[in-house]
Amino acid sequence: MGDKVIINEVGLRDGLQIHPHFIATTDKLALLDSLIGAGVTSFEATSFVSPKAVPQMADAGDLFPRLPQKDRIAYHALIPNEKGYERAVAAGARSVALVLAATETLNKRNINMSLGEAVEICKTVLKRARTEGIATRAYIAAACGCPYEGAVDLSVVYALTDEMFAAGAADVGIADTIGVANPAQVARLFKTLVGKYPAARLSAHFHDTRAMGLANSWAALEQGIRRFDSSIGGLGGCPFAPGASGNIATEDLVFMLNESGFETGVSIDGLRDAIRVAERITSKHLGGRIAAYFASQDKRRAAAAE
Ligand code: COA
Numbered sequence: 159m160g161d162k163v164i165i166n167e168v169g170l171r172d173g174l175q176i177h178p179h180f181i182a183t184t185d186k187l188a189l190l191d192s193l194i195g196a197g198v199t200s201f202e203a204t205s206f207v208s209p210k211a212v213p214q215m216a217d218a219g220d221l222f223p224r225l226p227q228k229d230r231i232a233y234h235a236l237i238p239n240e241k242g243y244e245r246a247v248a249a250g251a252r253s254v255a256l257v258l259a260a261t262e263t264l265n266k267r268n269i270n271m272s273l274g275e276a277v278e279i280c281k282t283v284l285k286r287a288r289t290e291g292i293a294t295r296a297y298i299a300a301a302c303g304c305p306y307e308g309a310v311d312l313s314v315v316y317a318l319t320d321e322m323f324a325a326g327a328a329d330v331g332i333a334d335t336i337g338v339a340n341p342a343q344v345a346r347l348f349k350t351l352v353g354k355y356p357a358a359r360l361s362a363h364f365h366d367t368r369a370m371g372l373a374n375s376w377a378a379l380e381q382g383i384r385r386f387d388s389s390i391g392g393l394g395g396c397p398f399a400p401g402a403s404g405n406i407a408t409e410d411l412v413f414m415l416n417e418s419g420f421e422t423g424v425s426i427d428g429l430r431d432a433i434r435v436a437e438r439i440t441s442k443h444l445g446g447r448i449a450a451y452f453a454s455q456d457k458r459r460a461a462a463a464e
């Protein structure tokens with residue numbers, strides 16, 4: 159595996175879905191523009207879910223056709239069911255991400271389906287996407303622990319991954335939805351999966367609830383994973399998974415990767431501009447674990463300039 163890492167920015171979806179006030183579509187597009195300016199090339203731009211379940215995503219059908227079409231920029235749309243698939247494709251999506259949780263309770267709370275129903279719906283949609291030439295990712299949510307059921311047996315995650323690949327998923331995303339994974343567990347999980355499937359078809363999605371987001375990312379990197387979800391400023395959380403804090407911050411992840419010699423194509427200065435846009439549109443003070451370091455560097459520079 160090479161040293162190129164793809165950062166899939168999920169701030170616009172995972173990051174904003176829990177935000178209590180509706181953010182105008184133009185503001186979402188401004189955030190996207192700033193992230194493109196920073197060099198990010200892959201986005202989970204929105205979700206085609208029930209607007210009753212997640213009002214923030216009610217503009218998915220307006221937003222998607224307005225995404226700037228540029229070379230090498232890929233947009234993915236999260237979908238919970240076949241209706242979401244149809245809405246996404248009608249709005250111009252060429253890549254969809256399905257969501258399936260590893261436990262009965264989270265499926266029920268998140269998408270109002272049993273695990274068995276969710277698996278069947280994923281299979282139906284994956285098959286349909288394949289015949290219609292739409293790229294797919296299947297997320298296994300709560301893969302490292304569930305807010306309702308606690309520990310998740312890794313054998314369940316392996317079995318669901320097998321089912322999703324067998325049904326035609328191009329990629330399977332392992333999601334630590336509430337941020338309870340630890341690096342030893344992540345290493346074990348990906349070691350097993352990479353023993354069976356190409357690392358290029360697997361991706362990792364971590365939340366930073368317990369300050370282990372970067373350590374977990376590194377554990378996945380060591381197993382050959384080169385695709386990671388993250389969210390600008392560490393925005394995020396799932397309204398249906400209590401206890402989840404934000405995704406790993408894109409700037410934390412990119413800083414670690416760039417410092418370690420991986421090729422992300424993403425600039426830290428550009429991300430800092432994007433954080434300012436994210437702060438403006440959410441009226442929140444944002445920033446990952448690296449924020450204090452950035453602030454100290456700014457102070458030093460200002461003092462040196464005086
Ligand atoms: N997009 C928009 N509307 C949808 C939809 C979709 N993908 N799927 C269903 N609906 C609508 C139906 O048309 C119906 O509308 P109506 O009340 O006007 O007739 C209503 O939602 C209920 O449909 P039903 O199939 O019974 O859905 P439900 O109430 O069981 O909810 C989901 C199921 C999956 C639609 C809902 O739980 C959901 O959107 N969950 C997503 C949660 C999420 O985004 N979590 C975070 C990301 S993982």
Ligand code: ZN
Pocket residue numbers: 172333334335363365396405
């Ligand atoms: Zn998430």
